[in-house]
Amino acid sequence: MTKTLTITTPDDFHVHLRDDALMASVVPYTAKQFARALVMPNLKPPITTVDQAIQYESRIKSALESYNHFQPLMTLYLTDKTSLDEIKKIPEYKQIVGIKYYPAGATTNSDSGVRNIDDRYDVFELMEKLDVALLLHGEVVDPGIDIFDREKVFIDQHLLKIHKTFPNLRIVLEHITTKDSTDFILSSSKKVAATITPQHLLLNRNHMFVGGINPHHYCLPILKREAHRQALLSAASSGNSKFFLGTDSAPHLKSTKENACGCAGIFSAASAIELYAEVFDELNAIDKLEGFASFYGADFYGLERNKSSINLIKEDWVVPEKITVGDEAIIPLYAGRKISWRVI
Ligand code: NCD
Ligand code: ZN
Numbered sequence: 001m002t003k004t005l006t007i008t009t010p011d012d013f014h015v016h017l018r019d020d021a022l023m024a025s026v027v028p029y030t031a032k033q034f035a036r037a038l039v040m041p042n043l044k045p046p047i048t049t050v051d052q053a054i055q056y057e058s059r060i061k062s063a064l065e066s067y068n069h070f071q072p073l074m075t076l077y078l079t080d081k082t083s084l085d086e087i088k089k090i091p092e093y094k095q096i097v098g099i100k101y102y103p104a105g106a107t108t109n110s111d112s113g114v115r116n117i118d119d120r121y122d123v124f125e126l127m128e129k130l131d132v133a134l135l136l137h138g139e140v141v142d143p144g145i146d147i148f149d150r151e152k153v154f155i156d157q158h159l160l161k162i163h164k165t166f167p168n169l170r171i172v173l174e175h176i177t178t179k180d181s182t183d184f185i186l187s188s189s190k191k192v193a194a195t196i197t198p199q200h201l202l203l204n205r206n207h208m209f210v211g212g213i214n215p216h217h218y219c220l221p222i223l224k225r226e227a228h229r230q231a232l233l234s235a236a237s238s239g240n241s242k243f244f245l246g247t248d249s250a251p252h253l254k255s256t257k258e259n260a261c262g263c264a265g266i267f268s269a270a271s272a273i274e275l276y277a278e279v280f281d282e283l284n285a286i287d288k289l290e291g292f293a294s295f296y297g298a299d300f301y302g303l304e305r306n307k308s309s310i311n312l313i314k315e316d317w318v319v320p321e322k323i324t325v326g327d328e329a330i331i332p333l334y335a336g337r338k339i340s341w342r343v344i
Contacts, residue, residue: 003314005286005341009306010273010293012037014135014174014195014246016108016265017060017072019043024063025325026251029269031070033343035306036298038073038135038246041100042109046077050089053096069308073301075100075135078120079112087123090132097301098133098172099123103141103154107220107264108250110137117158124162128169133301134162135172138181139221148205151221152180163188170300175200175248177221179231185242186235193300195246196236198275199266199333204229215262216331219248236292237285244297247272253328268333271319275334277312277341311344 012034017023030037039060041047047056053074060072074096076082082099090096101120102113114120127134138159139150155173163171173181173194185194197219205223208214217223235243249272250265257263268275273293280289298305321336322329 004344005277005289005312005314006309007290007312008294009035009308009310010245011035011297011303011306012247012249012269012272013073013172013244013297013301014038014040014197014248015269016040016042016248016250018251019056019059022251022325023060026267026269026330027060027063028066029323030249031064033269033273033310035069035308036071036073036303038075038097041075041077042102042107044109046079046109046112047074048077048079048082048112049086050076050093050096054093057095071095073097073303077102077112078114078123080115080119082120082123084122084126087126087130087132091130097303098135098170099127100135100137102137103139106137106139106141108252113137117162121165124166124169128166131168131170133170133172135174138173138176147222148224151176151178155180155184159184163192167191172300174246175221176232176235177224178228182231182235182243186240190242193242193244193296194235195248195297196232196243197246197248197266198268198272198279199223199248200229200232201236201279202275202334215257215259216266216333216335218257218262218264219250219266220264233279233283237280237283237288239288239291241291241296241299243292244300245276245293246297251325251330253325254322254331255328257331266333267323267330270323270332271334271339273310273343274312274339274341278339281314281341312341313344314341316340317342
């Protein structure tokens with residue numbers, strides 16, 4: 001018997017759309033699957049002011065004539081110079097839902113990030129007061145710290161202290177990759193949540209290295225060992241509302257990934273909800289998909305749950321080998337692989 005599944009239209013609480021022509025080519029994929037998406041501000045130069053965020057929002061909307069139900073949610077990029085006056089403007093704009101912290105130099109377009117997080121407690125104090133969420137790229141960048149330990153060390157050195165100092169500050173630990181993170185989230189208050197990507201649910205670090213180096217599986221935080229992936233699978237499929245969907249889908253052209261210095265990031269937007277469905281079904285937890293994908297993120301951000309729905313059918317299909325953008329291609333997550341759920 002054919003299996004179908006109807007769920008409330010999901011939201012993506014962490015996506016990279018970039019700008020200009022590249023944004024115009026990728027945003028329809030996100031808008032087709034999701035009602036809303038929280039768009040990361042790591043453009044070049046980054047989105048650091050309310051005005052820039054509002055202008056970026058309108059560029060995204062105007063790239064999308066045929067999906068105008070889609071609502072981008074915006075965030076400002078925290079820098080060493082972000083002023084308290086800028087933060088004070090945020091509550092007037094309901095589409096700006098938080099501030100994104102990147103440690104300087106941690107990942108793609110993060111040069112303007114914060115050099116020393118302890119120096120921005122003034123901002124966190126104000127955000128707590130105004131109830132503006134803090135979205136964390138939770139890694140340290142100290143070259144002395146092993147790349148596989150950077151998330152855990154961030155929790156130990158910084159996050160525990162921030163949460164303790166600002167207990168009412170809403171915090172999202174983005175794209176978590178470790179059991180250390182699931183443990184931290186589970187042991188902290190309701191003010192703290194986490195997003196989980198499809199790649200960190202589907203892949204472990206072997207997928208990057210075994211049989212030859214695979215640049216299309218390189219993202220940050222880097223894929224971890226299998227025990228960590230198992231912790232993420234349990235967290236995502238547990239029905240615990242502190243874990244919700246954020247793809248971290250990031251469009252990088254094939255030529256920049258298949259490169260002597262390949263860049264970090266994985267594109268999953270074109271088949272994101274199907275990939276999550278695949279994961280949840282394999283865990284016999286397809287009934288937990290809707291909470292994770294469509295409810296918990298909206299609830300955490302104090303947004304209304306979506307009223308529309310999408311239908312999925314259990315039917316084998318193959319993720320495209322590539323997605324053409326201009327004369328170039330993006331290689332999507334699970335390119336050329338068979339998966340068993342699709343949106344109808
Ligand atoms: C992201 C990107 O490409 O913008 N890359 C990634 O590896 N995840 C940035 C980020 O979220 O780290
Ligand atoms: Zn990201």
